[in-house]
Amino acid sequence: MDxxxxxxxxxxxAAMVNRAINFRHSGLFDWIIQxxxxxxxxxxxxxxxxxxxxxxxxxxxxxxxxxxxxxTRVFSIITLIALCAHAWIGMxxxxxxxxxxxxxxxxxxxxxxxxxxxVFLIVTGYLIWGVQIFWGS
Amino acid sequence: MLVSIYRYNxxxxxxxxxxDIDIEVPSGKDLMVLxxxxxxxxxxxxxxxxxxxxxxxxxxxxxxxxxxxxxxxITPLSDVVMPGQKLILRPLPGLPVIRxxxxxxxxxxxxxxxxxxxxxxxxxPPGIERLQTPEDRAKLDGLYECxxxxxxxxxxxxxxxxxxxxxxxxxxxxxxxxxxxxxDTASTERLEALKDPFSVFRCRGIMNCVxxxxxxxxxxxxxxxxxxxxxxxxx
Numbered sequence: 001m002d003x004x005x006x007x008x009x010x011x012x013x014a015a016m017v018n019r020a021i022n023f024r025h026s027g028l029f030d031w032i033i034q035x036x037x038x039x040x041x042x043x044x045x046x047x048x049x050x051x052x053x054x055x056x057x058x059x060x061x062x063x064x065x066x067x068x069x070x071x072t073r074v075f076s077i078i079t080l081i082a083l084c085a086h087a088w089i090g091m092x093x094x095x096x097x098x099x100x101x102x103x104x105x106x107x108x109x110x111x112x113x114x115x116x117x118x119v120f121l122i123v124t125g126y127l128i129w130g131v132q133i134f135w136g137s
Numbered sequence: 138m139l140v141s142i143y144r145y146n147x148x149x150x151x152x153x154x155x156x157d158i159d160i161e162v163p164s165g166k167d168l169m170v171l172x173x174x175x176x177x178x179x180x181x182x183x184x185x186x187x188x189x190x191x192x193x194x195x196x197x198x199x200x201x202x203x204x205x206x207x208x209x210x211i212t213p214l215s216d217v218v219m220p221g222q223k224l225i226l227r228p229l230p231g232l233p234v235i236r237x238x239x240x241x242x243x244x245x246x247x248x249x250x251x252x253x254x255x256x257x258x259x260x261x262p263p264g265i266e267r268l269q270t271p272e273d274r275a276k277l278d279g280l281y282e283c284x285x286x287x288x289x290x291x292x293x294x295x296x297x298x299x300x301x302x303x304x305x306x307x308x309x310x311x312x313x314x315x316x317x318x319x320x321d322t323a324s325t326e327r328l329e330a331l332k333d334p335f336s337v338f339r340c341r342g343i344m345n346c347v348x349x350x351x352x353x354x355x356x357x358x359x360x361x362x363x364x365x366x367x368x369x370x371x372x
Binding site: 025026027030032093097098 | 295333335
């Protein structure tokens with residue numbers, strides 16, 4: 001049940017910000033999301049490559065017809081969410097490895113938050129932009 | 138042979154230097170690195186290092202030997218240098234240097250303390266002792282033998298980066314030693330204390346700890362078991 005709650009909490013931007021500053025959130029949750037999202041990304045890569053193999057003479061119309069299908073759109077958006085989650089957890093982990101007081105002294109916390117804030121903006125921007133692209137036309 | 142030793146006294150020196158000491162190694166013998174250090178100390182008595190049992194039991198003389206962590210007392214010279222090569226000795230990486238090859242291991246012990254490395258059992262103790270089946274006892278093999286030399290923690294980049302948050306291989310090996318103990322009844326509490334993003338999950342499985350452990354233990358496998366237990370508990 002705790003796990004379901006953690007999943008729910010992680011869906012919002014506020015939760016993402018909270019996770020950036022809170023070192024006590026569940027590492028298990030992050031670990032599972034990283035692996036689950038990696039599987040989704042791998043499946044989507046195979047799906048796209050498979051489409052290229054099936055449509056040897058891929059042109060704009062063939063490409064558009066693939067993305068006109070509801071399945072592709074939903075799968076693409078799920079993959080986009082997986083990518084954003086993967087990127088956020090990965091970057092959070094990288095910043096808490098490399099931007100620490102060991103390397104940057106007492107400025108580390110401020111530096112890390114600034115960096116994580118920009119990562120948050122970029123990830124959120126890509127998510128909104130991606131949904132607009134996949135669902136907008 | 139030339140022995141290059143890291144020399145640093147934080148109270149008097151601006152920065153560390155490597156000091157080369159030329160020693161005579163008796164021919165026909167494969168000395169241990171600790172013996173070579175003793176010969177070097179005869180030449181320069183100011184060289185500081187820890188040692189005690191000289192047989193790989195106390196874990197005092199952990200150091201970086203030609204780039205790899207190990208116990209000086211059970212590392213034969215022939216394992217680390219080719220004939221004619223220089224022996225390079227540095228302190229264990231990532232810990233503050235007190236002097237030369239002697240490091241401050243406070244943060245290492247603090248992480249060890251966090252896992253409560255002792256039996257927790259609230260049940261009334263029986264008359265003689267808490268019994269265990271031979272099969273349950275066998276589960277502790279490969280876990281209890283750790284001598285806390287810190288070779289593993291100080292070869293782990295995750296520990297270098299977050300020594301105050303990542304428990305490290307030695308502590309996690311002991312954490313699993315008590316999680317696997319049939320007599321311990323605090324598994325839930327122990328796992329609860331480990332589920333944050335740092336304590337266990339900073340392990341990237343690069344297995345430096347396994348490569349350097351002088352006792353041949355496998356902390357990475359123990360960490361994998363802890364992760365599995367956390368998943369089972371979280372599911």
